Amino acid sequence: MKKVDQFTDQEKVLKSVSWILIGLVISIFLVPLYLPERFCYASLDYAVFVGGLAGPLASLVGFIYVYLTFLGQQRQLDEQRERLDRDEASKEFSEYLNLWNEFRSKVFYNWDKQTGSKAFDSFWGNVKGSVQSNSATEKFDIDDPKAFLHSLKHHLTKSSFNKGSGQYEDFIRMIYPLLEIAERGKLDNKLKYLENLLSDGEKAILVYSATFLDQKDFGIKLFKSGFFKSIPDDYLISLGHRNLIF
Structure with a gap:
């Protein structure tokens, strides 16, 4: 443009x-x-x-x-x-989205026997609560990214939801390409569709992983532009994180 x-x-x-x-x-x-x-x-x-x-x-x-x-x-x-690049990106996005939906339908959280997006919501609820508890017991500033980063990474990767089955890592590995393709192809309508498709728990997992753990530039750029800004406050580990993310 x-x-x-x-x-x-x-x-x-x-x-x-x-x-x-x-x-x-x-x-x-x-x-x-x-x-x-x-x-x-x-x-x-x-x-x-x-x-x-x-x-x-x-x-x-x-x-x-x-x-x-x-x-x-x-x-x-x-x-x-x-136009050709956009058409190619749109096709690639659809292919990745089909793989993502297939993966998502098989996700299972043995902690409360939830499946699909509900499993991600439940998993994120436990991660958020665990990091908040760590902040209280270990006396670190939960609004300081460097302070809560270790706790966040531990609970995201060491949970039974990920350990062994690798469901969290698979989620990240499959969702990042969707964001990259949509940004590269300027597929604003696809991004809007993805935003409506993901549950609040899935959004929170993606937002925290891309912003604090992996520091993905394309993800941070999207969040700063308003992508996922509709995520409810109770899905944030701290209300102060809204300013850090968005």
Whole structure:
């Protein structure tokens, strides 16, 4: 989009310049009609004058329009390339989403026998509560990312939900590509769909993992732009984390 805007700005400037030059050429031809007779050149001298001044200006106008044609073709190629990239990204997103849905349907949390998205919600509830408890017993500042990071990582990775079955790690490994593809292909509608599809627990797991554990730039960029901002306060480990994340 930025490149298209740049082309548009160039075209506007060049068109303005070309109209100014055309005006000058026309003025050169019209000068004899408005000058007093004593200031007029002999016809041969004036023809040389017009040829020497108006000719190069007219050539410059022609060059500008040739260049404008080139810019138009370049813009069309860029738009076509972006459209193809978007179509490819959309197809890739759908393929990953199908894999994600298949994986999600088989997730099981043996702590309370929950499955699917409910299993992720239950798992995150335990992780959040455990980190909060650690903060109270170990006396660390829960609003300091460096302080709660160890506790967060421990409970995300060492829980029975992940240990052995690797369900948390599989979730992260499969959800990150969806975000990357959607951002790369500018698939805002796909991001909105994904945001509506994920449960609040799944959102919280993704937000905390991408922001604090893995520090994924594409994820942080999306969160700062408002992605997942609708996550309820009671799914945050601390209310102060909303400002850190979003």
